Amino acid sequence: MALTPPLSLDQYVVSFWAVRGESRSVQINYSSAIDNQVHPFLTLTTTDPQFVPGVGELAMGDSVLITVSVDTSKIGVSLEPSGLVFGEPASLKINYGGAGGDLNGDGVADSTDSQIEAKLLGLWYREDQSDQWAQVGATHSVDDKSFTYALPHFCEYAVAEALMDWSVSW
Numbered sequence: 001m002a003l004t005p006p007l008s009l010d011q012y013v014v015s016f017w018a019v020r021g022e023s024r025s026v027q028i029n030y031s032s033a034i035d036n037q038v039h040p041f042l043t044l045t046t047t048d049p050q051f052v053p054g055v056g057e058l059a060m061g062d063s064v065l066i067t068v069s070v071d072t073s074k075i076g077v078s079l080e081p082s083g084l085v086f087g088e089p090a091s092l093k094i095n096y097g098g099a100g101g102d103l104n105g106d107g108v109a110d111s112t113d114s115q116i117e118a119k120l121l122g123l124w125y126r127e128d129q130s131d132q133w134a135q136v137g138a139t140h141s142v143d144d145k146s147f148t149y150a151l152p153h154f155c156e157y158a159v160a161e162a163l164m165d166w167s168v169s170w
Contacts (some may be wrong), residue, residue: 009041015067018046020087021060026068030098042077042094044068048087066154076158079151082128089150094159096121097145123147127155 008031016026025045029038049064051057058064069078075096101109103116123138136157138149147159 009070009072010038011070012072013067013069015065017063018049018066019061019063020049020058021047023047026066028068028070032098032100039097040093040095041098042068042070042092044079044090044092046086046090049084049090050087051085052081053083054081071158076124076156078156079154082155084154086152089152091148092151092157093146093148094123094157095144095146096159117142121147121159123149123157123159125155125157129156133158 010029010031012028014026014028016024018024023045024047025043027040027044028042030041031038044066046066049058049066052064055064064081064084066084067080069080070076071078075094077092077094079092096103099105099113101113103113103121106112121140122135123140124133124135126133136149138147140147149157151157
């Protein structure tokens with residue numbers, strides 16, 4: 001049985017400057033083994049980084065270096081600086097269509113994967129690695145194969161945390 005190949009991202013770590021009062025976005029794409037096309041995996045948009053831990057309140061026009069690190073094992077991202085607070089929430093969209101329907105990584109897209117998508121997938125977060133994961137009320141689009149969430153602050157986010165006993169390998 002062939003397993004689903006690991007997700008082929010164009011970047012696994014990316015940094016950009018977010019400026020208070022200006023919209024800034026970053027997008028990480030993946031190459032699909034199914035249709036040889038490039039598709040979005042993650043889109044992050046910020047406009048109002050307000051408070052940086054260890055630095056304090058940002059004035060209008062001040063900037064902060066943001067780093068996005070992708071962990072494909074749980075379809076997740078670490079967003080730094082951890083604890084960065086937004087006045088107007090940042091927008092995070094994570095697409096899981098790169099799994100090609102095979103959400104448990106067994107090489108077959110079947111009814112088990114449909115049940116996983118309907119009942120187990122969600123967007124989860126934790127402040128740091130010693131904390132328990134908690135689910136957030138993200139918007140789940142089954143048609144678009146994505147989760148969208150208005151981030152009040154940065155920490156670690158994952159789509160497949162409820163699947164950690166499964167082999168998510170795309």
